[in-house]
Amino acid sequence: MENVEKIADDLYVLKFSHREGSFVGITIVLGKKKIGLVDAGFEATPMNYLFPFLKELGRSPDEIDLLVNTHRDRDHVEGSKVIKEKTKANVAIHEYDAEAVEVANIKLKDGQIVELGDRQFEVIHAPGHTPGNICLYQKENKLLITGDTLCGEAIQLIRMDKNIYINSIKKLMQLEVNLLIQSHPHEPFRKAVLIGEETKEGMRASIDYAEKKA
Template identity: 35%
Template sequence: MEIIDQIAMIPGRSWGSNVYVVGKGELALIDSGLTGDFKSHFIKDIESLGLDPRNIRKLVITHFHPDHIGGVLEVVDFCAADVMIHEIEAAYIEKKAGFNVQVKLKDGDIIQLGNMNFEVIHTPGHSPGSICLYNSEKRILFSGDTVFAYGVGRTDIPGGDIIELKKSIKKLTELDVEILLPGHDVPVIGNANENIKLDYSFVESLPDDY
């Protein structure tokens, strides 16, 4: 489904992540879903948008969990895209998942996706190297598993840290966000600031040893 011009969402299958397609000519993907989904479904999904998946040049991973990186090798084998992930998680996935990271991201980096520039925001908590991507001009936030339309990322998993998640989401409340594009479930189109503030109120109410 097209969100706005230059951005489309392919909903996650089963427990896999949403995948976002950015651009019209040269394409970028945000996350890759579960292993097998790219070849079995996402290629056709991208083609149904009138786009050529062979033109994917960038693959940005919001964090290293299997439901987001499962399709990386399939994407790279298909179109030789550059893999981009936060530097904290790059070494881990190169060793454990068996693929190379071409661009190791850090907080404050600016990356061009389609015809838009996005700021990389390091948002640890759900995982040590979780990132969000923010475009201030169109007030768009790709939030990975840091915040959702109605909820926040889990921290009861290896690498999770509730205190860090609270800090990260508080940082997101300071942004002007109209469109929230999370790693799972539905997007928020319009006044997404309110959803982020509600998410922060919820997570702030949790004990630090939650």
């Protein structure tokens, strides 16, 4: 089952279920001439959901020029190989998670600027869930794409020292954010797109869950 959330004329989240009651979302940024992706989903995601969806919009997978993976987990990166093979896209991931994506030809660092569609994003290194976990921040639209940075109640997903995780989220709380896109429906909002006050509440809740962790 897949489901699409349109956020702006050039911005979509394509969600597909991976287990009962949950989903993985990939973000699509449609530029005038090129398409940017955040995360690739599972191996079957590009052929089964992503490419057909782009065709429905009258766009071609050939227009994908950049795929940025938020971190190393298979529900996010596995489709990278197919995207690399079937399109002209460059594939990027943070240098600390790069071993998980053989086809990655761009190793990202904190502070780097990437262009997805016609939008520019700053790479924000936010370790905690994984060592090379990143967020993408677009200051002028106060848009933050967090991937799995906020684990919500699912504290078993925090694979590093919890203080590293908490500090990463505290860094994000300094940013002006009005729209937050996350990959899974964690507590407390159980949805992909958080708006206005929800963005800070979601960050605060993830810190609280982690602080209660033994």
